[in-house]
Amino acid sequence: MCRKQAERLGYCKLHAEAYQSIIENYSVWKKALGVSWKEYLSEVIKNSLTGEWAKEVAEHLAKEGDKNNVKIY
């Protein structure tokens, strides 16, 4: 995703923070709109308020496949 060295879960330190933020906020979206993980990622990608790194991680996750591939820690 970026040229930096991967440190956690295949992400560099900065993108790992964005990943964490995506994981944490899914529960809020799910409660608010009842969206699936895939729908959530798609909404996050097209929202203009989403941060640059969060968008990159969301695009990466959306490409990668369903939520089973995502480790929640």
Next chain:
Amino acid sequence: MQKYTLVITEKPDAARRIAVALDRNHKPAKMSLSGVPYYAAQRDRRIVVVPALGHLYTVVGETNKRDFYPIFSFKWMPRFMAERGAARIRIWLDSISRLAKGADSFVDACDYDVEGSIIGYSIMRYACGNKEHLSKRMKYSTLTEEELEKSYAELLPNLDFGQVEAGKARHEVDWLFGINISRALTIAARNVSGRYEMLSTGRVQGPVLMFLGAREASIKCFVPTPYWEMRARVEINGRTYEAEHERTIETKKEAETLFNECLKKTGCVEKVASAEYLQSPPFPFDLGTLQNEAYRLFRYTPKRTMDIAQRLYLDALISYPRTSSQKLPPTINYRAILLNLNRFQSYKSLTAELLALPDLKPREGAKDDPAHPAIYPTGRMPERTLTMSEEKVLDLVIRRFMAVFSLPAVIQIMKARIKVGSHMFQLTGRKTLTAGWQKFYKPYVHTEEVLLPPLHEEEKVKVRKVLMLAKFTQPPNRYNPASLLRKMEEVNIGTKSTRAEILQILYDRKYVKNERIEMTDLGFEVLETLKDYCPAIVSVKLTRELEEKMESIQAGRETRENVLEDAVNVLKPALEQLRINEKSVGERLSSTTVKAKLEEKIVGSCPTCKTGRLIILRSKKTGKQFIGCSNYFKGRCNTSFALPQKSHVSATGKKCKCCGWPTVQVRARGKHMWELCFNAECPAKKRRKQVGMQGVPQTG
């Protein structure tokens, strides 16, 4: 030849004012020695007033080796020996030395603060030949004749050696941090890329990067979450008002239920309450609050405000601006200043109102500065035509000064709770009952008046519309120059004089960009490198502790030697880590600098050939900067656009709202930044031109 008193000032303007004030007839003779101006005044004896040009001496390393660190030994040297382009300093120092030979008493009349004390001390010691212990000190806060004469009559017997030691320590510690860390980073990057690219950080720059980085990361990692707001448009006495639901709603389902339950319902006023509160006048300006206010009102950068305030001070229009005090002691003579201001037509009625008060008492803040009071106007008439920006800042200082003596404003807040169905909405009104200080601070105070009609409990109101607004949480705000300064002040790093300069350095080094401060990839890489290998350098806590120790030197509770030792103890292990990891540090930094340099120059795609990229270039022939197409080098496109010269131009990545062309950001040193659409055919430009033409009288 008759001996004289030699008075040293910080700047030429101050020398002229002091000489005029001290001369018996207020007409000193202006003279020159090798092009250096000085003034000869006659009082009870002959007085020679000679200016410095700010700092004439600086800290340099004991060795001249440039590719070398760590370096912990240093000395104070004339600036011309350390800096390129400071050749004039040699003549200046030589002239001061020659004038010192004819003097038998010495007065340091530099600004009464840490920097001024260092300037005066080093001149007395090095240029005048160890006269630092013989020298007396002038202390003043305005350059008005009355205060200067009083200050000369009541000379302090010695230099303030506490301030001198604190200032020396600050310069030396900053030099140790700056030279060592910057060299370590620059050398590491150069050893990998083979190219020289200056990478710097300093004692205060590091922690500032740290909190800029934290904010940037939280913006870049931000994921918005949805919520809903409900509003009810109610009709009262033929007018429509918007009442807000008492809480935000977290789920769409709940929002829809609430919406449906409110539809076609009549509202009922459940409760009406009103309260009055007093809004106290603002505090007098210290430098930080003046910079904040000038940014809020005029969008002036802190550095620009500082420069304007300095000019107003040198013109004796305002008091010394580098102050952290929010207090106005009675000794400045409030009534005399207001009487002076009363001569200005625009302040006549306002000052008359204040002068009619039996007692003038300013509202003061908690912050204090032993050296100077808060910033206040002298009430003098300008001797020259002020620029628009100088006029604005002067007016702001004058109105603030008047406001602090005024009465509190009385504000009424009215709240009405309206029940729609089973849900509660709230209408809020705000009315200024007595303007108080706001009248004096106009137009710089903005109050939004929301007047509500008279309402009675159990009154029925018609609900015209119910609104369900889907919203998203917002990312944190970026720092702007003013809020960053506030943050630095809050965590107590840097000084009131250096904070604005530190921000400028971050821009110059391309660690940050844009007015809403955005950290660049290069800024992030430098920060991450420092965090990984030497976290102490970017630690806010450590920097603050060092800052506090330096403040203790001034009070005599700490010694300069101890503080320097502490600084070296922080630096040594940090530099060792950078040396051990030089290769990986270099790899990280060099790839980012190359990328950053290229990205900054690419503006967008070429609108003519559609395949090339527009790049900011500099002509080898004329040295001028312009925008050209990358296909020019292949002989395929010769599109080019002119750019403003003597300014830093960078790509914004944004498009012009009017024509869709890419825009660039133009930043001239210390001035307001602006975004420029370089399309000469942009409809917005044509419109502006037409508007301008309408104002031009027709000829022929």
